[in-house]
Amino acid sequence: MSDFTPAWEQGVxxxxxxxxxxxxxxxxxxxxxxxxxxxxxxEACFRHYLVQDYLFLIHFSRAYALAVYKSDNLDDMRKAAATMEALLNEEMQLHLRYCEQWGLNEADMARVDEASENLAYTRFVLDAGLSGDLLDLLTALAPCVAGYGEIGLRLGARSSEDLSGNPYRDWIETYAGDGYQSVVEASLQQLDQVATVRAGDDIRQSGRWKSLSKTFGAATRLEVGFWNMGMSPNSTG
Structure with a gap:
């Protein structure tokens, strides 16, 4: 996947x-x-992952609510609120549709204990926002938002015939689809705009670069941990 570059990959x-x-x-x-x-x-791996990811999205939505609070202008507030709305009313619905196949409803999933990998990731992101500013928070959020967009495009590049028998086609097409891709593009445009205001035109030359890169790297490694968790289903979910 190293040679793959989405059209929205630029800037910060x-x-x-x-x-x-x-x-x-x-x-x-x-x-x-x-x-x-x-x-x-x-299926057991996907089910375990999906229930945990549903719980993850609850906290991720809270992080975007925090982004609204951390914003210092209406434009940033509206952008963060739009992403939160997409998470709450679109992405989480995908999880509910899948889980209904297994007889699980929203209340059932809300009662599941969060895996340690889930706790580590969601609290890291929230702490980045609480202890830092909007730029710190958007940087911590970026690996999830952009990573799923890149993964969706990669997997969605298969022909419809290749995906026709794939039990995870709905998941792939959601993240490869125009709706989610527009969320990614808008989120990364906001990251660029906020970085320019708070760190200058050249992020690599700013005094904040090392800290921001460290935050991004840590969040990315926590995403790897989330996949590892999905590969090891247990009694949680």
């Missing part, structure tokens, strides 16, 4: 990804992702 995100290339490749080319793409991922 591109710089952060380049600086953390090895961690990024471990994330977007994980065994969990590859097996989603070819349809060989065991």
């Amino acid at each position: 995100f591109a710089a952060l990804k380049s600086e953390n290339r090895a961690d990024w490749e471990a994330y977007v080319d994980h065994e969990f992702v590859r097996r989603l793409g070819d349809g060989t991922l065991p």
Whole structure:
């Protein structure tokens, strides 16, 4: 996957990804992702991941609510609120549709204990926002938003015939689709705009670069940990 560059890959995100290339490749080319793409991922693994990801999205939505609070202008507030709305009313619906197949409803999933990998990731992101500013928070959020967009495009590049028998086709097409891709593009444009205001035109030359890159790398490694968790289903979920 190292030669794949989405059309929206530019600016601050591109710089952060380049600086953390090895961690990024471990994330977007994980065994969990590859097996989603070819349809060989065991259902138990996907079910465990999906329930945990549903819980993850609750906290991720809270992080975007925090981004609204951390914003210092209406434009940034509206952008963060739009992403939160997409998470709450679109992405989480995908999870509910899948889980209904297994007799699980929203209340059932809300009662599941969060896996340690889930706790580590979501609290890291929230802490980045609480202890830092909007730029710190958007940087911590970027690996999830952009990574799923890149993974969706990669897996969605298969022909419709290749995906026709894939039990995870709905998941792939959601993240490859125009709706989610527009969320990614808008989120990364906001990251660029906020970085320019708070760190200057050249992010790599700013005094904040080292800290931001460290945050991005840590969040990316936590994404790898989330896939690892998905490969090891247990009693949680």
